[in-house]
Amino acid sequence: MHRYAMKHLNVAIAASVLLVGCSSLEPQPYSEQENRQRIVDDQARMYADQEPVTAPITFYEAAARALKYNLDYRLKLMESALASDLRDVSSHEMLPRVVASAGYAGRNNDSGGTSIGIEDREESLRASTSEERYRDLAGLGLSWSLLDFGVAYYRTQQKADQMLMADERRRRVAQNVMQDVRNAYWRALGAQRLMPEVDRLLERTNRALGSAREAEQKGLLPRQEILAYQRALLDSIYLLTVRRQDLEFAQAELSALMSLPAGSRMRLADQAEPALPVLKDDITALEQLSMENRPEIMEEWYRKRVNANDLKIAKAQLWPNVAVDFGYRYDSNKLLYNSHWTETGVQVSLNLLKLLQLPSLNAAEESQSATDDTRRIALSMAILTQVRVGSLRYQLARQEVEFTDESLRVDRSLLDYANAAKTTSFGSELEVIRAEGRYLLSRYQREAAYSSAQAAWGRLYNSVGLDILPESIEKQDVKTLAREIERTTVARERNGLLAASTQGGGNASIPQ
Template sequence: MLNASGPAMALSPRRFPLAPLGLLVGALLLVGCGSIKPTPLTQDEITARVNQDRAGMYRGQEAISGALTLSDAMARALKYNLDYRLKMMETTLARSQLDLASQDMLPKLMADAGYRWRNNDSGGTSVGIDDGVVSLRPSTSEEREHYLADATFSWDVLDFGMSYFRAQQQADEVNIAEERRRKVLQNIVQEVRDAYWRALGAQRLLKETEPLAEQIASALAKTREAEQAGILPPIEGLEYQRALLDAMTQLNQKRQQMEMAKSELLALMNVPPGTQVVLDDKPLPLSAVPQDVNKLEQMALERRPELREEDYKARIDSYETKRQIASLLPNLNLFAGVNYDSNDYLYNDSWVQGGVGVSMNLFKLLSIPAINNNNDARKQTDDARRMALSMAVLTQVRVALERYKLAIYDFQIADQSAQVDQRLASISRAGSDNSLTSDLETLRTQARSIVTRFQMASSYAEAQAAYGRVLNSVGIDLLPDQVQQTDVASLSRAIATSLRREEQTVFASTALQTRQTQSLHVEVGRVPGGVSRAAIVQSVNQVLAANQIALDDSPQSLRLRMQFNTLSSNTTRKGQWTLDLIDRDDNVRLSRQYQSYLPDDTSTRTLSALAQAAALSVTDDIQRISGARMAPLARP
């Protein structure tokens, strides 16, 4: 046997053994892995990361130019908001995963190549079965070193079926990602609408707040001085100080609440904090509350992204059921390939082979009852979850409508309160005799007027937010299906058009959707000598603009003609303003008279204040006639 094996050892030349080298490399790798220790980030690395992120947050954004409309703010939020960008990336990721899942359905073409080495020869002998006698000397048909290569095409029917159902499930995962993107879009639109109107209210009123705050601070100092000098009794002086401090506190609270809205709006648009933006200050009337609740509920059940997501989840579970059933079927495997072996002892060193195989796991048939029970439980769970979510959606629609109705009513009350306080402030300013107590009372009424106007602006913003919640509860989409251009201006126009169209499907009962508001022009007739007519016009324009009445001197505008007369008797002296609202065809749409007591000194300040009070007394009628106000609602 030894002699027989001798020649076999010389069949191929000896090579350098690779096994010791592999053991040495493995040992070095193990030693290197054991020496790795945690290394914290350096401050330079953290600073570089922060600088890179800050630069990337605002890279490539279009500069803000001109007044920012609501649709402009929405366009910027959708284009640059980081949360929305993340959802877009998640949708893209889901689509790429679908592409990968689709590739799994293709047949497999495996290419393989390798090298084999051993330190001795493989071989064997033949032993008789009956007598156990060795009939052949040890021999080998394999070289110690040889190369292998093959390319095999195979197709597994069961794997194809499993891959097909997984691809269908992944396709619905793309749809789910799209619905989640829609939901994020709708939420961002709602947040932008809320922040925009609160920020616009702050923009309207903050300019008036600063000088008034300075006047209140000055009045506080004068009151303390008068109290210390004995001009005012201590109790009266302290009461005035308390009233002024309360007014200052309320003023600061309202101002801070409205100022934060601007920061929120900048964050939603992904604009650097502190950026100065000017919002487009155009009156937008509130729509009437929709009456066809059943129609809105039907729209909500059809459009809400959450319910559509549940539909896709149910379809994914349906494919999972089919996948489990398909896994019970027999598996058919087809394969064919070409092979090569560098072994010199082979008679044929290259060949083609193929085959077919059928296999089936019979024990898996025992899981059929469990699969059926699991699928039934999954379907019942899906139905129950969808029903519960549908009930929640219907409740949200009705709650949104009620909140909108209450918000409109609250705004109307706040609007009336603001007008009353503005008239009080005007009358107080007209009757001021420049004494300390008179000035303090005037400041207090002015502060209360500003606070109630802040409250009116806040109520209007709440009404607009409630309006947006109605749209959100129904599942209104903001963007059209296709947008040709993606610059901010084009997006803004597309959003404005799409939103107007979608809003009309919800608020179809109101006529204000297509009604245009008319602007106003103030005309003041003859006034007493020494009184500035221009100053009176300016003061009246100021209060009208503060109440969201558009001012313009075009021929199409309404005209508010104001005439002043003095009415005297034996004991009293009154001033009367006659107000006529005239349309472009010279028709008198409104005629009112406003009277008030006059002080001894009839000055520009006095008549301006009385003119403001007179104009405020007809503001509701002007807004109604000009189309800037909807009809009052009944008490909820």
Template sequence: MSLMEKNRSVLGAGWVAAMVIGLAGCSVAPKPLQQDEIHQRVAGDQLQLYADQEPIKGPLTFADALARSLKYNLDYRLKLMESALAAGLHDVSRYDMLPKMLVSAGYTSRNNESGGTSVGIETNTVSLIPSSSVERNRTLANAEFSWNLLDFGVSYYRAKQSADQYLIAEERRRRVMQTVLQDLRTSYWRALGAQRLESQADELLNRVRLALGKSREAEVQGLLPPAQALAYQSALLDATTLLNARRQDLEFAKRELAALMSIPPGTQFTLAEESEPSLPGVPVDMAKLEEIALQARPELREEDYRKRISADEARRQLLALLPSLGININDQYDSNKYLYNNNWVDSGVQVSANLFKLAAIPATQKASASQEKTDNARRLALSMAVLTQVRISVERYKLALVDYDLADQSSQVDQRMAKFARASVTSRTDSELEVIRTETRALLAQFQRYSAYATAQTAFGRIYNSLGLDVLPEDVRDASDLQQLSQQLQESLSRSERQAFTTAIGELPSQQPLAVRLEYSGDARAANDMLEVARQALKRNQFVLAENNQPGPTLIMQLHIANVQDGIRRGEWSVSLRRADGSVAGTSHYQSTLRAQPDRDSLNAFCEAATVAEVPNLRAWLKSGPTQVASK
């Protein structure tokens, strides 16, 4: 066998071996996860879920809970990582616009001499003996600089798109931050209400069980009529069922709060006893609210960035259809000793164009126009959804305030009834059982009151959520210490939340303090109570109230109650605003019916309703010049 045939045999055997190895590599069978691998993954995840968390050292305030949620909440941490990833990808994309500089070096070898002969074209005879101009072993080096105008333009638009993708990630992070704040607001106040009433509920439920036993025993012994005993037992069981349901609803909030803060299961923590922040008034300038929402909502801003990305994509596609201009400079080295010059530089300019692609320009432009229309339609649909959310959130807040006022008044009434029942308890079985029933109702009213306050806080937070307002510090991600982060959040919430809300809804009626004067010919204590109710209602609606006889406008509220007629009385409030110069800016009247003997709670509710009803008139009077008269 000749040397050439041997080489061919070796080459054939090599190809066969390569094909066998390739086919073996393509025949990989599916391999499901083993149970120990799953256990290992679960154990690792459980360690990472609660890793590097600062221990809870005391009762948690709202700011503390929010700080833990923003620092350890996994959803928010994911958005932070996605934002950082988008920023990194944008930094990488900027380098694609740079020219290319390719450097290479290598070594080549062959087992025999290269070379050849030359054959004449006309004579078809060999004109040279076999010769070689290349060494068997040689080294190569190359440094190539190239720049393409088309590649630069495409990379430029890709970099712009990458920058907008980073901004989209930031808007999504903002949205998650706002959602965390909203969810925390809902869970925290419910959990705090459950914590405040937990010990009372446990004690009362034990007493209820004893009372049910006594009632059944009294029924058996004939101390109570069967109908009365059964009605009492039914009332107690109904109240207990409602109490357990309300208690569970509030206590579930503590588990939700723990999940928001990513606290390990089983960790015991308590919430700080802090006063309930006053709830602001209902916004009335819906046009301004809608404008703010359309400007600030993260989803709409994301759509704006998506529109820019679509526009840049259209430009990039059109640019890719244009002719390309390329510049190449190539510095080369070859150690071949037969070369006259072992080192040389190649350079050139090249213009190229795919003429068939030019036919795609109309189709590309049409697709871009369709994409733009689709983006606009999607943004308009989202804008309509945002406006609907704003209006619904305001209506829910309005209803939540009414429910909270009713629940608060009901709780006060039931508390007084429980006090009267305890004060008038006797040794009779039915008297003692009535006290238990009354106290159960009073505690249920307290649960309902705390639940109504938490619902009002939730509705208040929904307005923020629907507007897309940022009330948290910009550097919230920079604080590494929980205590420092909590202080930042506390300062931001106490300083900016109400101010941002007031500015957003245009509810600052006047920077000049407003004095309030109430005139009532009845009980002086009732008059003082109603004055305080009116002042609190004005504060909730963001009015600045005067202290210590400060000069300025004065709101005068006069209550007139008619004589009893058909078991009721007609009540009328005369509400007017007197300017600092003594002129009257406006007068209005608010009427309603009262019982024959109205108590203080009824008068306070009547006063609050009149004050809230006259808020729009009061704002108009503070801005108007001539006297205005209105009545209701």
């Protein structure tokens, strides 16, 4: 009776679990409170565990902050770690299966029956049973399949290649972050230098514009002359305002790259500008470097192996499957002669119809290999174009810096002359404002040209595919990481990019 009650209790529990499971399939949108809490938690995690900014930031410290705290790069690190974990999981699938089991079986009546003769169809025994109604079961079994082993072997190779692909993507993101920082840092530093002077000149120009309007109202000067004067001042204000917006955007971009919280105060180290490297005309060596180092090419090469293993898995499923089983069993049934026993088995099976797929798989293998090679070659051609364009762009950017240096020298002389010839007339004041505006514009153009040259150098460095990171960045503070990035970058420029550009003679200046 107790067992009969237990049976009904088990049925009731199973029905309850089924009902609860069905009710959980209903859509369950997040509440407004959960959404608000999610926003708070996400914002806290964006800026968690960051070192505070306590001193002016150098270029390499900006790069260190961007690479240490940039969320895109951190995501690629996690993807690399995930790929490594999946490879480890896949490798365990090659092991034999060892299954331990334990259970309980019961029924409300006896299992058994009678037997009849095959020829005369007469019943030879009365009804009997050799099985108790309720009994305990246990077992420990080992099984191994040749087909499962082969598939798991190729899957593990795929996961290993996917781990390498994830690492190449991490390299690419790190290189892109470094390039973006190089571009934004020098523009932001120019903004830091120029914005106070631009603000002072804007204030001075607005005062001069107010005085001109007052003179117009009082009729102190001919109307055409005073309107032309105001027009010149308004043009100057417009140019200065546009340049000021460009400068503000540069600082905001750098702050975002370093993942600084909104409203953080940022001061850049106003150090001497590093000399721009002199790149010689040896494009062949640079192209060779790019073919050796670009992460995109390496990722495509690993992808070819992944695709090839897909077809190997399909071919492995055509093999004859050999399955080996060994197990230990226990049954508490007292009517059994042996309650403990071991069992073994070997089975060989082959799906003959699947062999018809072999010609198609061979053709697919050839097509897949040709497609992968063509994709990699097309990518390589695009990369070689990047190297050629990057080299030309950098050479032109260096020439633009030289031109803006000369323009800045001339406008500085014109400003000195205007200040020396200044009188109390409106025209004289306008000429000084114009000269100062031209001088600030020349300074802006010079800062922009230098930052463009640095960006062009960064793009060329990136197009060649040279790494900029030490082996590990997680456990290093910002200053230590900055020193390692500087050491790594300068060494790879000297031994890679600049070494390739000076083969056959000539020396190149190295960034300090």
